[in-house]
Amino acid sequence: MCGIVGYIGTDEAFPLIIQSLEKLEYRGYDSAGVALLGSDIKVVKVVGGIDKLKNKILEGRVGIGHTRWATHGGVSERNAHPHLSCDGEIAVVHNGIIENWEELKEELRNHKFVSETDTEVVAHFLEERLGKGLSMEEALKELKSRLKGTYALVILKKGDDRIYALKKDSPLVLGILESGFMLASDIYAFSDKTNKAIFFEDGEHAIIRRNEYRFFDSENRVVEKRIENFSWSSGKEEIGNFEHYMLKEIHEEPNAVRRLLLSLRTDQREKLEALKKLMETKRKVMFVASGSSYFASLLGVYFLHRAGIESQTLIASEFHNYERVNGDTLVIPISQSGETMDVLDAVKLSKRKGAEIVSIVNVPHSSIQRESRFSLEIKAGQEVCVAATKTFINQVVLLMELASLFGYRAELDTLPQEIEHVIKSNEKTIRKLARRLKDKNDIYIIGRGVTYPVAREIALKLKEIAYIHAEGMMGGELKHGTLALIEEGVPVISLIPSKDDEVMSNVIEVESRGAMSIRISPESKEFKIPQTNSGKFAVFSVVLGQLLAYYIAKERGLPIDKPRNLAKSVTVK
Numbered sequence: 001m002c003g004i005v006g007y008i009g010t011d012e013a014f015p016l017i018i019q020s021l022e023k024l025e026y027r028g029y030d031s032a033g034v035a036l037l038g039s040d041i042k043v044v045k046v047v048g049g050i051d052k053l054k055n056k057i058l059e060g061r062v063g064i065g066h067t068r069w070a071t072h073g074g075v076s077e078r079n080a081h082p083h084l085s086c087d088g089e090i091a092v093v094h095n096g097i098i099e100n101w102e103e104l105k106e107e108l109r110n111h112k113f114v115s116e117t118d119t120e121v122v123a124h125f126l127e128e129r130l131g132k133g134l135s136m137e138e139a140l141k142e143l144k145s146r147l148k149g150t151y152a153l154v155i156l157k158k159g160d161d162r163i164y165a166l167k168k169d170s171p172l173v174l175g176i177l178e179s180g181f182m183l184a185s186d187i188y189a190f191s192d193k194t195n196k197a198i199f200f201e202d203g204e205h206a207i208i209r210r211n212e213y214r215f216f217d218s219e220n221r222v223v224e225k226r227i228e229n230f231s232w233s234s235g236k237e238e239i240g241n242f243e244h245y246m247l248k249e250i251h252e253e254p255n256a257v258r259r260l261l262l263s264l265r266t267d268q269r270e271k272l273e274a275l276k277k278l279m280e281t282k283r284k285v286m287f288v289a290s291g292s293s294y295f296a297s298l299l300g301v302y303f304l305h306r307a308g309i310e311s312q313t314l315i316a317s318e319f320h321n322y323e324r325v326n327g328d329t330l331v332i333p334i335s336q337s338g339e340t341m342d343v344l345d346a347v348k349l350s351k352r353k354g355a356e357i358v359s360i361v362n363v364p365h366s367s368i369q370r371e372s373r374f375s376l377e378i379k380a381g382q383e384v385c386v387a388a389t390k391t392f393i394n395q396v397v398l399l400m401e402l403a404s405l406f407g408y409r410a411e412l413d414t415l416p417q418e419i420e421h422v423i424k425s426n427e428k429t430i431r432k433l434a435r436r437l438k439d440k441n442d443i444y445i446i447g448r449g450v451t452y453p454v455a456r457e458i459a460l461k462l463k464e465i466a467y468i469h470a471e472g473m474m475g476g477e478l479k480h481g482t483l484a485l486i487e488e489g490v491p492v493i494s495l496i497p498s499k500d501d502e503v504m505s506n507v508i509e510v511e512s513r514g515a516m517s518i519r520i521s522p523e524s525k526e527f528k529i530p531q532t533n534s535g536k537f538a539v540f541s542v543v544l545g546q547l548l549a550y551y552i553a554k555e556r557g558l559p560i561d562k563p564r565n566l567a568k569s570v571t572v573k
């Protein structure tokens with residue numbers, strides 16, 4: 001995935017690049033590096049987080065930086081970006097995957113490659129073309145015509161007071177700062193410095209000087225770009241008194257829901273109504289999403305079906321294998337980041353087939369939002385922890401509100417206070433439970449109907465944060481195999497909206513086989529959960545599941561906000 005940054009202006013570049021990389025660290029945190037332009041190009045790289053770069057100060061007013069999530073080549077200093085040409089005169093940072101890197105590398109066999117990455121070919125390719133007498137502008141055009149795959153690339157050249165940038169299928173944006181310009185993977189990288197930005201479209205490249213920029217379209221013709229005003233978190237998210245962002249973000253849920261409900265009933269009301277209308281006029285309504293957002297979409301399908309509206313959802317990475325979209329389909333991508341490559345691909349495919357796109361995202365101006373006819377925002381604010389918490393809750397709340405336009409009884413007005421109460425009155429109990437579960441190898445979570453997607457989401461949280469194998473499943477499927485794994489002491493968490501829920505029969509089945517049974521229910525003496533409708537019960541159960549994953553991970557001493565091998569924004573396939 002990776003986060004990339006470039007700065008050119010009148011201020012010292014290094015501290016600005018470091019600040020922005022810190023804000024992009026959620027995109028990847030295997031290794032990091034910076035290159036600054038002086039009389040030479042100077043590079044520093046580290047394995048690990050941006051913190052380790054901070055004492056390696058470089059001087060200069062033009063530079064590029066990178067925070068990596070490894071795809072090609074293991075996690076090592078030599079695979080960290082920026083990558084250099086043989087003569088060290090060209091430095092490149094990249095987000096994406098160059099698919100034809102091996103072919104290009106073969107063509108460049110007279111060059112000395114030092115890394116195992118796909119990216120390094122870019123530096124050598126440009127060096128080769130410059131060596132043949134091409135100008136940098138000409139070499140860039142050739143590069144564009146030869147590269148296959150996905151890329152946001154930011155490039156420096158020794159003795160050349162400019163930054164070069166090009167983009168295809170990976171996000172790239174130019175921030176207009178008072179002191180100069182900043183290129184970055186997303187607006188959050190510089191949202192504390194400006195609210196003005198220019199978004200790159202696929203196939204475009206730009207040449208940025210200290211006081212001017214020029215954009216070129218996919219045919220290399222000069223193109224006039226609009227400067228957009230955006231509003232997004234204006235500072236680095238403060239962790240406050242919380243030990244981790246994850247806990248902070250769970251505690252933010254009541255306010256995030258409050259903010260969203262207000263917005264859906266005021267400034268976003270018209271868009272919500274327009275979405276309703278489209279759903280009524282199109283023959284097919286299809287959600288598409290990945291990870292937690294997919295489980296939110298499953299809940300959306302459930303709420304809508306309850307209200308008599310037919311819809312379906314597909315996991316984005318499998319969309320092309322299962323979709324049957326056409327001009328009469330409304331496709332609703334759900335994505336916190338608005339950048340998930342699998343979702344973006346599904347959106348582009350659907351558009352080619354004539355479908356209408358209305359997205360649900362958290363990050364404004366994100367690629368998925370910009371590909372949509374219009375977009376509803378979940379207003380959760382920046383989420384720093386890799387695992388989705390408040391953004392998941394807000395996705396679900398938005399879908400409940402949407403379903404309620406069709407008659408679903410959501411009763412959301414009191415939800416913020418109720419979530420607050422659920423967190424406060426159960427946190428201690430959950431901590432105790434976490435101690436009982438911390439050494440378990442497997443945890444099963446069972447639900448039916450509205451609680452089935454919740455069981456899946458809780459299992460995902462346990463896997464990604466607590467590193468415990470967990471399976472969230474439909475209670476009815478237990479007897480078709482998984483029951484064979486239930487023996488003395490195996491933890492099974494059952495989500496029971498009311499005492500006569502069907503899932504009770506599964507509870508009896510697992511308890512009679514000696515499972516460590518944990519019943520999450522309004523009837524339970526252990527947990528304090530308000531008696532309410534099943535939709536809100538689903539929300540409360542997720543909150544408890546999030547807290548449980550958090551406290552187990554804490555007991556196990558894990559890096560909660562940045563779990564191993566994961567990244568928040570998955571911009572590769």
Ligand code: G6P
Nearest residue numbers: 290291292293335336337340388
């Ligand atoms: C990653 C994140 C998950 C997220 C998923 C989909 O795997 O770690 O938390 O649910 O991507 O992301 P999106 O931004 O599309 O919601």
